[in-house]
Amino acid sequence: MIAECSTVQFDSLTLDGGAALGPVEVAYETYGQLNAAKTNAILVLHAFSGDAHAAGISHETGKPGWWDNMIGPGKAFDTNKYFVICSNVLGGCRGTTGPSSVNPATGCPYAMSFPVITVGDMVRLQKSLVDWFGIPRLLSVAGGSMGGMQALEWAVSYPDRVVSAIPIAATTRHSAQQIAFNEVGRQAIMADPDWKGGNYYGGPPPARGLAVARMVGHITYMSDDSMREKFGRRLRDKEDFGFDFDVDFEVESYLRYRGSQFVNRFDANSYLYITKAMDYFDLSYRHQSLAAALGPAECRFLVISFSSDWLYPSYQSQETVRALRSRNCDVAYVELESNYGHDSFLVDVAEQSELVRGFLASTFEKAQ
């Protein structure tokens, strides 16, 4: 399955912060066919560093999508049956307007003049895309991590536009620990002299700061178990310690590699803006309780968490589920056993696939 990325432009987007941003471009990919009644559309929502390329082989890069093991013919999100859409989030750097985009008013990249955005803003832009497709109701909105946060936002903000939501390894509000790790990443970027207050476009990017941010991120996506299993204390290409500060351990080599790879595909300012949006995310903000905040939600929910995920621990999903239950919502929930930490939703998908497949099939059947 070869995937093509397309873009569509919208004149203006009103933001939670009060500003209006425009024009706004959205990069998206689609898989499968929209049926005549437009009842089989699923919006898949990417996590922090993901993009619109969720499935298939990219025409441009030749690489598989970030959820290729979940989306495709016969897979959990079965493209023989469903029409799957994935778009790059607002503030991103993979085709959708973000801080690295050129501000038409100045002819220069927005950089730090880009307005601070929220998960609500990301979802509002996705809704424009869904409107543009002429889809009255999405069969499902689904995603892991920040994608799951967007799915929850969709369910609350546009209850009449979604039949079901699948938030995986997600939360209704970022915790102090989650904010703390994001802040470490942001500080690493801003401490890099190449960051230059965000005005590094045209020169060298703050590669060292961004790489360190990504290294910290990667640690939080794994688990003690998975790191022990994958690296242990194994040395990298040597028999003994080097007694210097070059790479000794496999785990160091892995993190450095991941950090340097990330610099090639991700914009440091997008890192700042998107992590800030995640940290602001709190559905219960300005509500009496989480249950009150979830009041408007009418759709069916499938909530999934993973036993070894310490970044988005199961208690956060259970908090979501309890609040939904107190509203008597239709909610299915399970904690899956996995050693892969927060990354489980991307890599350990056998059981997750069966859950999503069955949930979507029954939701589709009931919605017809």
Added chain:
Amino acid sequence: MSAQALNPAAKAPAFVHGVLGRRDYAIIGDIVAPGSLVLDLGCGEGELLEWLSANKGVKARGVEKSSARVQRAIARGVSVYQGDIDGGLADYPDQAFDYVILSQTLQETVYPRKVLREMLRVGRRAIVAFPNFGHWRVRLSTLTSGRAPRTALFPYAWYESPNIHWLTVQDFEELVSLEEMAVERRYFLAGQRKVTLLPNLMAEVAVYLVGSSAKK
């Protein structure tokens, strides 16, 4: 539809067909009104809920402790959440369901009295099916062996049995009146037959439809 089908209790046939191989499921299927909102506690892999949903058009929800069973239930399209029955209903608002079902699980709960109360708080009616430990074979087993009963229906050794509360038909009736709840219907089964005489001695399985009494 015949009068008999409308009111199965009135002139019930002695023989009960199984649903999914379970006679208590067949009775529960008879009791539950079409289109109602049902919560099944300890729903296993969601077979009963799936059947009720397909045959009675109910909106089905379930609670199950085992992750593996929850996964199979969700995969078959039933909305089940992983949780504990003892204390797990606290989040639900009052009278959220038309029926709360507890099938062959009351004897496995740590606080059966609390569970029964909670069932009638979150549901308008409770359907409780349980194995009758007063059945003559159970009594005979204990009497002759001098040990915890082991029968075809209760094959476990005492140290492996999930059944931590051994109740009889009479015990359940007593708890219901103690709680000032009202038995609306009661069914007794032995094998494939309905039991009408001496249910405390002759019934292997009892199914009760319980509502809050008018006093409450």
